[in-house]
Amino acid sequence: MSSIIVVFPKMEDAKSIRNLLMRYGFTVTAVCSTGAQALNAIDGLTNGIVICGYRFPDMMYHQLKENLPPKFEMLLLGSQRVISQCAGSEILCVSMPLKAQDLIDTINMIERNILRRKKKEREKPKIRDAKEQATILEAKRLLMERNHMTEEEAHRYIQKTSMNNSTNMVETAEMVISIMYM
16 A cells, blocks of 8 residues: 555644545545645655645645656645636645545556556666676677577576576576686
């Protein structure tokens, strides 16, 4: 579950939102009354949701959004007038007066999007630097020369061995190289 930070200029409003979220099973990481407090609370977190009003004592919602880490989403709770100003931005909005189910449904949707994004990142192939690629190529070359493997067989051997040993391909290639030069 993502970290949830609630930010409203009036602490009682922020605590009311936190209590509502907790009743629906969400864990709120921090409750803040200023944008600076929210940014401090976010420091060190990898992803999450900031639920906020439109104005804080030290900044406006769009300034807070500009300073959020890239993996944080913002959910703005505001009047229809404020929400109309957000059209076309990356900020999700729920209009006031607040309907609890609208808020919960929107947070669940954001959570699903964050999970989908995490899954996509995990599925992306790892980009290796030139030194790592050279290590793998050297190991394949040695396997091809000494064991009479094709390039594809050598690659598959390194890949399979790395999976069996719970190591990455670069570590396995380094192992192959060290064994071959013994």
